[in-house]
Amino acid sequence: MELTLWTYEGPPHVGAMRIATSMKDIHYVLHAPQGDTYADLLFTMIERRGQRPPVTYTTFQARDLGGDTAELVKRNIKEAVERFKPKTLLVGESCTAELIQDQPGALAKGMGFDMPIVNLELPAYSKKENWGASETFYQLTRTLLKDKVSSSDKISPLRWKKLGRRPKVNILGPSLLGFRCRDDVIEIQRILSEQGIDTNVVAPLGASPDDLERLTDAEINICLYQEIAEATCEWLKRNFGMEYTNTIPIGIKNTIEFINEVHNKLDLPLTNKEELEHKSKLPWYSKSVDSNYLTGKRVFIFGDGTHAIAAAKIAKEELGFEVVGLGTYSREMARKVRATAKDLNVEALITNNYLEVEDAMKKASPELVLGTQMERHSAKRLGIPCSVISTPMHVQDVPARYSPQMGWEGANVIFDDWVHPLMMGLEEHLIDMFKHDFEFVDGHQSHLGHTATKAKDFISSDDKKEKNSKEGIIWTESGRAELTKVPFFVRSKVKTNTEKYAILRGIPEISDETLYDAKAYFS
């Protein structure tokens, strides 16, 4: 049993709903009690969808349990098929139905329908949402393409040359409730088409079962979100020989590397190499003199695997930040996140507990947090600016404007989204500097105003506690006065370093001079 106050991911059947709702001509019969319909609001409220998810909930009740719940399942399947006339039927269970073992998938298969039926077995007590989405997409693709496996020759990435047409690729992974997927797809298709590459199928977002059946018309697959599509890409590779990409085109360097990877796989000459550096404003904005203040900013990153890894690379290599924390809630991506963390010389945080993330954030004393909506709240409490880079989705993560994370425009969006909260941070600094001037009117503060003040209170109350700390270090009046002159965003770091120095040297009282001694020592 695990105590959970909040969870980054829903149960696996919500992942299955993401696939079903992303697609057309599919219906999902979910053996579930009343209440599980809450998941509909994730789509209709957060994504503002104007259609209900294509899901029928069997709605069994306690009184049904003594009787024939299997009959209830069959009745719901029959009604759903008659009413919605899907081209492919998904059948599965939520957590409670898993316990009563009616095997709805097997029941559906015995009902004599002529459409493909996918029996989804998603273990609700050990797996989570992204795994459920991945498994559903994989099972669906497998069901629809398995008849083609034996008859088909391996697909060569160079087939397009023989066929005398432009190369074709599939874009796999984008789904509803995925972070900015809607706009990433447009951006990536635009980039590919500029390079003379056609998109065969985008799936699951907007695809029908017919589209999945013609996945093999493409030469290679673009694996856009590994959490959702890697298992499917791997299966297509094993059974049809289709190569797939593993560079995620978030950030300038990765977008260029992605384009190179696609060209290499297709053996397509890259003719506009020099142009690529100038497709986004990020490189110049990052180089411009105003961005000097970004250098070495301490940034803490937490999110799904795909976005956390990409953010670390952009932060380090494209904006010149210092990554002081990196983590993910995606267990399936833990290996990759650990490898990236190792390169950055930090320890990866793999957890589903947001309080652990908040603790790690506090300890790392970052100047910017890149996280999920939950880290936005944690950062707000700590008075640290934050930008959201990852699911779980919030209505604010589905903006009306075009706002991708991938490709050239994605890099522009990221520059603005990450740097603007810091501008506010700089503004805070100025307010802090000028607040003793008589012209300064209290209340003229940015959106971080009150929380930043709270953060200062937190530090000063910490100071008081520190007086009685077990190390027995005392801050003298001159030391405390000097500490308040240090800009707030480095104050806690200066404080920690000075105390570290004092312990090291056996200095019992910290004066203003000790502060400068410590500064010289650590510089």
Add this chain to the structure above:
Amino acid sequence: MSKVEFNKETGPREVFCGLTSIVWLHRRMPDAFFLVVGSRTCAHLIQSAAGVMIFAEPRFGTAILEEKDLAGLADAHEELDRVVNDLIARRPEIKTLFLVGSCPSEVIKLDLATVAEKLNKRFLGQVRFVNYSGSGIETTFTQGEDGALKALIPLMESSNEEKLLLVGTLANNVEDRFKKIFRNIGISNIESFPPRQSTELPKIGKNTKVLLTQPYLSDTVRDLKHRGCKIISAPFPLGIEGSTEWLLAAAKAFKISELKVLEIISPLINRAKLALESHKEILKGKRLFLLPESQLEISLARFLHNECEMDLIEIGTPYLNKDLMKEEINLLPDNTKIVEGQHVEKQLDRVRESNPDLVVCGMGLANPLEAEGISTKWSIEMVFSPIHGIDQAADLAGLFSKPLRRNQILTTKTLVKH
């Protein structure tokens, strides 16, 4: 009883389960913690319905069952013990801990009553443990509150003191207003259940006169009756009419004359009628369809027809206790159609066929209906907003007139080109 048409319907439902009521119960009793024993689905449901990210540490959580817990029951009990110990060590300010059963815990027959009993012994004098079920296989939405209150009744001491007991969660400001009105009428000994602190449970007995503030408390009422409490039969205090009847019924139980009550509340009624006018102008003659969710549907329909002159197409309710709802049903116009239960697809067919001006429904259905050109009002807002009482009648009407007013604004050309 007026000639109301009753129907029952079964099939797939689109409603919340009883766990959702934790969202307002934990706010009512800030010294209590609600620990759901369930699955990741339960945790995800509550956080999705409540948008809990704003809390550093909410006063509710889920002990998520894992595969190893399902293997053997003894393990599950020990595991729950461990989780509770951790929780109490972390949150020493908790005075009452509700162990809330869920669909999976009910299906595996996890005996939360026994667990609560053991924990009560261990934490005697520090934390009290009670258990109830908020599972979807047994409860719908507001019925979770019914379960939580019923679970507290055995902890309430006996007293033969004469008192008025308001039963059902109210917004604090509304509760204060009611208490003031009752005192002005001449009823001074008034208590509320649930109380604002879980440890300050009212004492009850044969001179306790129970006045329900919410219509979804069937089980609680039954147990209060067993303890000797008298239940005052009245419509519910929504709108001017319902609130007036409700106050009069209470006064009658305390042998206070109708004249005295009317003298006190007449100015309030006049003020409220005035405030209601602008909303009535918009709502008058508009056709209303209520989908089932909160059990408030019948009272809302009565208010919207009798005081706002809306036409009622269909009133859906997840559960109908004809006895508790008797006074409400009497106030409904003839030929009103009430449907208990739901077949969501068939009901939506009827919504489309009847072409309503406004549909009251859950959040999962609202935007899809809006996209079809049908105006909606979320039913969940009724349990989060202060809507009870004469003073709130116009605010209550405002919840329904707003979507219609919005349509009017967006479809009217206001500014001319200069």
